[in-house]
Amino acid sequence: MKNSLNTDDTLENSGLTEEEQLLFSNARPRAYEPYPIKAVEDFANWARANSLWILAFGTGCGAIELRPLMTARFDANRFGVAGRPTPRQSSVFIIGGYASVKTLKRIIRSYEQMQGPKFVICLGICPINGGMYFDSYNTINQFDQYIPVDLYATGCMPRPEALVASIMALQKKIKAGECDGANRYVENFDWYKANQKKVIKNWDMPDYNW
């Protein structure tokens, strides 16, 4: 699975017309190193774990489970969780259940627009193996083929309690420094891109949405 990083620093952006090539960056994403001092990295991870800003993008039916999180009953604010309407400022992407091919395209865009370190939680069974949509003509079966996933909260659907539990598990994982999805994505970029392009047939966007 570990492909060697393509040495060529630019992407082809073959999905774009010649004019559009001018308008989108063709730079290849780069992986980032942890801070050289361990204590700083740990501290940074602690801060990241305690300030989880979730991208407000309900990608599937599970999005409905996200809403109660902010209510008095679950109050995810306690854990430093907050919603954020723009991917630039978010650090957590919660995939709300099944992802159709059409939505996958938008998920990829949004994911790539997020700034690292970034974390992905998949809700429900569908992102794992298709769930009840295992034989659908437009729902992908294995989400981690396209985007690196840090955590699965399985079930159909998992309840908000499960979501809270998964957030706490994510925090633990971040603090342990095990959430390197963004780097994995970059390191295996060509493999991910090939998978994405295999299912998304009208690839009319740049290869990496900066």
Add this chain to the structure above:
Amino acid sequence: MNDLMERLQRDFGVDDITVRKPALTTFRVKKDSAETLIRELRDREGYTHLNFMTCIDYIEDGIFTLVYMLHNYDKKLSLGVHVDISRENEDMVSIHTLWAQAWTYQRELREMYGINFPGSPRLEEDFCLEGWDDIPPMRREFDTKEFSEQRFGHREGRHSEEPRDHMKVELYPNRGGDEK
């Protein structure tokens, strides 16, 4: 209602008239006279609203049945107009001239069933599916499971159970799934 049906029978030769509910009647009409009949219903009989139009694939009979659902606001009556078209020659007259919004339905039918509505606007554009490259997915000869496995892959470890059998085991584990 009966008057109308009699008249339609007389003028257009509709058949298969079925009263499904007090307010809903369906009937079948020939492909050639369908558009004229719908126009007549809209302009003369007050069926001014197009609820929806959809399609049923009768692969065994080699036909698509198009369903136009019309509604009369004054009488609060609905009419379902069924039109059979051949699966081989899947052309149908466009009714976007009658209801502008019909082109959306027609785009969808084009994408999902491959039915052609010559003259309908933006027919060739993607509607729901972006970049679809196979036969239209709602046609029944399309094997969706095979397509899914081939395109989206298959994760090992998945197995399906008959819900009834599964629940028996779950509910009566001691009796080996026997409900008695």
Add this chain to the structure above:
Amino acid sequence: MVTATITDLLLHPLGIYVLALGAGFLIPLFDRAHRGSAILVFLLALACMVGIAGFNLFGIINGATAIDIETAGIKPPFSINLRFGLLEGGIVLAVNTAALLGAWHYLPRLKEHASALLLYLILVMGINGMVMTRDLFNLFIFIEITSIATYALIGMERSGSVLAAGFKYIVATSIASAFFLLGTIFIYYQTGTLNIDDIIANQELISGPIGFIATLFVLTGLLIELKPYPANGWGLDVYETASTGIASLISVGVSAGMFFAVYKLLPLAGDFLHSIAFIGGLTFLFSNIIGLKQDNTKRLLGYSSIGQIGLLTLAMALLAQLDSQVDIQSQMYLIVGGLFVNHLFAKAGLFWLAGLVKSSSIRGWSVISKRRGMLLLLGIMMTALVGLPPFPGFWAKWELVMLLASNDMFGWISLILLGSLLEAAYLFRWFSYAQQSVADDEQAEIPVSFWQPLPVAIAVLLLFATSYVMAAVMQVASPELYLPLVAGFALWLIDGVHGRYKNLPMLVAVAIGGYLLTKDLDGINSLFSYLLIGGGLLVSIAALYRKDDRKGFYPLLAVLLLSLATLLRAQSSLEFFFSWELMTLSSYLLITLGRDGAKPALSYLLFSLGSAYLIFAGFAVAYGATGSLLLSSLGNSGESMTMIFSLLAAGFIIKMGGFGFHIWLPDAYAEADDDFTALLSSVVSKAGVFGLVIIAAQLGVRSDIGLDPAYVLGWIGILTATFGALMAVFQEDLKRLLAYSSMGQLGYIVTGVALMSHLGWVSAMYMTVNHFLFKGILLLSAAGIILRTNQRLMYKMGGLIKNMPFTFTFTMIAIIAMSGVPPLTGYGGKWMMFNALMDKGWYWIAALAFFSSAIAFLYMFRLLQTVFLGQRKLEHHELREAPAILLIPQGVMIACIMVVSAYPKLLLDPLSAAIDPWIANTLVWEGTAMVTNFGYWNAPMIMGVVGGVWMVPLILLLLISLTLKIQKVEQFNIVFAAERPRRPEETHYAYNFFAHYDRAIGFLVRPRATAFWNTIVEWSHTTASSLRIFYNGNGQTYALFVVMYFVAMFLLNGGLAL
């Protein structure tokens, strides 16, 4: 001795008649031999007539006595009794010259008939006779000769309409002559003499009903010949239909003769002077109103002719009234003579031009848009006709108005100014049609040789010469005053050179000229000279960026800038007004050089002239009150001070685009050449500020009378600022936005001046300098942007920061300096003005100032956002930075802004010193801080603190950036999910940027002012139409009018009471 006698004999005035008659006999003879020789005789005769008149006039000017001639040795009425004095000589010389030039122009047509040559000579002789004769009956004879010759000449064109017009002409003039003859008989009955001098001497004999009727008949007869409104339809028809050669002679020659005849009989008029003045005024005003509606070239010229003669009549009657009280003979010569010569050459020239162009409608004159020479001639003629400097009409009008003002005849002044404005309106409307270039395939070739326009050119030269003579007589003809024109002329000579090589001479000329003109100025004038001349030069450097030839641009620019210099050094109101008008005219012409400049330039000119006439009126009132033309004596005007202040201030405010009078401003600024707009806004608009400061200094400060209008002025200023800003918010056009912004910023300055306090003035001057700096930068940047993008609409740009980083930086700094955000210059101006406003207790104005400066943020940001930021268009990816020559002046101005921001004392000290002579200094400095009653302002410290607090986060961010992987991305790498951006045009949020603001308070800026002025225009056109109802083209009706006119005169002058 013998030779002298022969010379005397040959050159005796009588020779004119001898020549005319002799040539008249000879022409048919020579014609038989050879047509060419007849023409030679004809031209020789005319030339000799000019020569004789000139020689004798020269003699009289040098002290010879007037020549009285009594032919045949018999006493009048049986002899021909002539006099050749100063006036007669002048008029005869002018008329004969015009006739000679006219003959040249008309020769192609004249030479077809020998009899036409003959008739022409007879006509000229008739006019000469009318001028020179001192005998009533002779006068009648000459009138008849002239009429018949005219009629015959008109009849040369054998088309129906011409013949009909000629018939109407002969009918009307016959009735008029009949009146005249009747009157002559009655006068002879009462006085027993026909000699005018005798009649005047025995004036008391003309009395009782018979005397009344006699005078009435004589005067009415002559007046009708002058074609007064409304009994002038016959004259107009002739003007419209007759060929231009004849029409010009009727307009200038015949009218001149008639006019002089009236002049001669004026001493008899007595009580009739009022009605003569009334007739003249009415004719002047109404002809000019009707002229607004005219599209037919020759008819328009006809209205103009009649109007001018009306003005002459008015001036003459008024002066005659005054003459009875004080001796104003010399001014009378100047005024009547000036107006007359002006009309004579300008109108004749226009008729001749009309003959060359042969376009019946003024809309068709665009055929000469490419013929710059003819355009120039047309423009000069119109300028002269309207009475703009440096032409004789200007001096004459000035003298007339001043004279009227000193006798409190303000009603007549307003009428004259209004009529002049209307005349300017239709004449320059015509000019703007002539300027509009048409597509090449429509470009009808006008077959004009080099020689054909020559008479017109000579007329132009004569106008200039007369002008200089008049100025010399009025003792204002200093070389300094004429320097702008001379410089402009010199530059015009090298106008054929390739574009860029003309800029440098222009700059040198302006620099040297400006230095010479302004070197000995002091105080406020000196400050303004640095701003206007130095700043003007700086901005003009940018003109080098244009590669094309720009015909006419550089001479006009030199005239403009140097006229600003003469404006600054003006000591008297006459010099001031002369320079002001010159500035108006040259800036108008410069605007017309812009892309679609003709139409906006017209409205610019009309508003400018309106403002100029208000200033004129103000000076007139001042002259009336003080009897002095010196600007420094404005303050002695006592009770009229408020009036003077209001008039002058109104004039200057219109010029600056004040609230309600701003509608000329955006169009003119937008359509002028881009670099010229920069000059217009940053430099030329300051002339208005200068005027305002001057009058405020002279009038406002010295007494408390100035206070109330000052408060009004303050409100006007702040309303201008507020609405200028509001309107700028809703503009899509870059230059219109900046134009409205200019208007708004000048509003603050007006308010600052209106404060009439030391701090207020310092703030106004400071803002003036600041406005020069930032608006110069902004408009030069705009010039660069427009050059590169070829686009003025802001929403069609975007993202240009990537291509034009310098332009962006300069614009941004200029905008910060404009907005008043510390630490740049704008803050100081706002702070001082706010303090001064609070000091004065003008709280509401202060609140509005706050509000308008907040609104200003909206358009300033919009400018930056929609042009430089946001999404760049695909076609703009390859654009280059603006040319260096545009950037250099901007860079200099940026440096000035930075220095002044950090050390405002450098600027404030000289400003304060200049103001100190007028208002006691109230500025208190504590070290580098300025302290007022309310607060304090320590500019260097602010600069330091802001610099510091700006550097700290910057360094922090730079440090953090070291640990980050920052990727430079392209314009479409923005946040999007469902739909990706497709085209920059769809993604650039720029069009109707403040739609919500429009929804909230946009109703405030619906174009009410435009609607108001449109209504005015509509209304005057309607009036013009309704005034035209008298002209139905029917000869009988016209005859009836002539008769009724007499009846009306009879009734008006109390005929029933007899």
Add this chain to the structure above:
Amino acid sequence: MIFDSMNEWLSKAGYFSLTLLIVTIYGLFVGALIERIIAKVQGRIGIPYSQPFINILKNFFKRTAISHGIMFYLGPVFRIAGGIGTLAFIPVIYGNEMFSNFSTAGDLFLVIYFMFFGQLGMALGAGESGHPYSAIGIARGLSQMTAYEVPFALAVISIVIQYDTLSLTEIVAAQQGGWQNWTVITNWVATLAAMLALLGMTGYSPFDIFLAPQEIPIGPPTEFHSAYLSLLQTNRALFGATKLILFMNLFFGGATGWGELMIKTFLIYMVAIIVGVAFPRFRVDQAIRFFFKIPTLIGVMSIIYAQMLLTA
């Protein structure tokens, strides 16, 4: 000589850094406190007090970033420089030379105009990001600003008339000697107008459309992230607190100690919060029209009132 002034500058800068630190921490803390109070009202626990700090740290610790250009990069710098500068020109603690900052550089007028500095810079930065929502947000924000400036300007003019000075120190000095001397008592009309303007200034509901989180993802800062965002967040706390200090100085008698300052500014802040939680959002043109009606009218009355005070 030069060293003396250098020393003076350095010591002033040192004291100011202390002020800056206190005010920033206080601003962040009070933000968390308000969040917790709102949470309590809603029956929740709410964020930890440390949350705003962690958020800023988290953004500093982001490892990737993008840049749309030099203005985009400088936008947050301008923004926070505006915040710091505004604070620098306000004397924070009355009668304390240490915390009078650089208020000798300019007066109230300077503070009001310098507030625009950050907004303008931020607007330029957001503009260069090229995101249409940023531009829309700025257009709305600026329009709203012109509207609430009107009652605020009127109120300021009113108190300048009342105290006959533009100096903030002197305005505070005039209010010393008990609560009955505060502007809120002596010129309650102006205070009312200014407090209404404060609602617009703080950008809470009902005047938060320019940030509109759902419709135009948080408006101007849509594209800002990582370290840029942490600068902006710091400034939001700092600038918010600075505005409250300005209001406290103008209308509520200033503060003679940090405790008094915190209590007073917190209470002023609560006004905006209570209005914010109680009212739904205005559309921007409604907001503009609102400010041009009642608050402006009150502002006009405040000037008349001040003139009456002066003559009385």
